Amino acid sequence: MQLPIPRGALLDPDANGTDAAAPVVADSDAVVFNPALAAIGRADTASGAHLRARAPIPVDIIRKGFPARETMTGADQDRSVGFKLGQDAFSLSTSLNAPAGPGTSRDARLDWRWARPASTDPGVIWGVSTGGGGAVGGNPEQTGDATIGYRQQLFPHLMLTTQLGMAGNYVFAAGDGFHSALTPEVKLSVDLAKAADLPWQASFDLALARKLPLVASDYETRGTALLSLKYRWQ
Structure with missing residues (x-):
């Protein structure tokens, strides 16, 4: 419901007569007021839209x-x-x-x-990153890596990921220079929360990787097992 308000109640007696007038509506003697504006403002505040506009x-x-x-x-x-x-x-x-x-x-x-970052959805996955840094008493270093692979669902709540990563870094120092390596990796991920219908997030990851040096790197084999539990209070 919209309520008409007399235009005279909105005029500022101290304002200059040449100032821009209020928008013209169907009734030249009244403007329309929507009582739901306050409720709309409260809903926008509760939704956090004003915070998302400038996310911290x-x-x-x-x-x-x-x-x-x-x-x-x-x-x-x-x-x-x-x-x-x-x-x-x-x-x-x-x-x-x-x-x-x-x-x-x-x-x-x-x-x-x-x-x-590489996506978590099934199908082809890829990701790239670069970075660098340096210390006051050390030499600057530049790093970069790229990953490409494929993620598929073997059974409900069981995901298989095969990927190939290439990483390298360059140290701006005499006698050090460039290092790089290829790392194929296979990983199994189980979503325990959905499998057991748990009220929290739970997953188990098992991975095996082999590092193959290209330039000035060492061979390395690694295996990891990670159990993750997360609960959010409502």
Whole structure:
């Protein structure tokens, strides 16, 4: 329902008569007012549309090499603290590093990374990324990698992924230079939450990969097993 309001109630007695008048409506003596405007405004606020218009930049804290509990037999670890701005497509991080080796000192580092992650849907998958960084007391380094593969569903909630990755890095230092390698990989993923109808997200990943050096790299075989559990409070 729309209610007419007399135009005289909307006029500013102190305004200049030459100012632009209100939009002309069918009735020259009244303008139309919609009482639902307040409800529409409250709905937009509750939906968070005003926040999505200027989404905040995610910030992650970098804290590596600090165990939750100190042990008498634990070996010294390289430590780094800092923060990281952004994620997914682009990120920029800065940190202060303290190597564990004798005779080394703390150093500040700045890194950046741009990536197009591989999708999680069945079918052909691909992804590329590049990045770089450098420390105050070290040499700059440039990295890059690309991945192409195929993901297919073998059984309900069981996914098989075969992929081939190529990675390389270049260190701007005499005697180091370019390193690169090809890495074929096979991975099985089980969605435990959907298989058992659980109220939280649960998955199990099993992967096997073989690194084949192209330039100045070493052979490497790796196998990983990861159990992931995630629960969201409503």
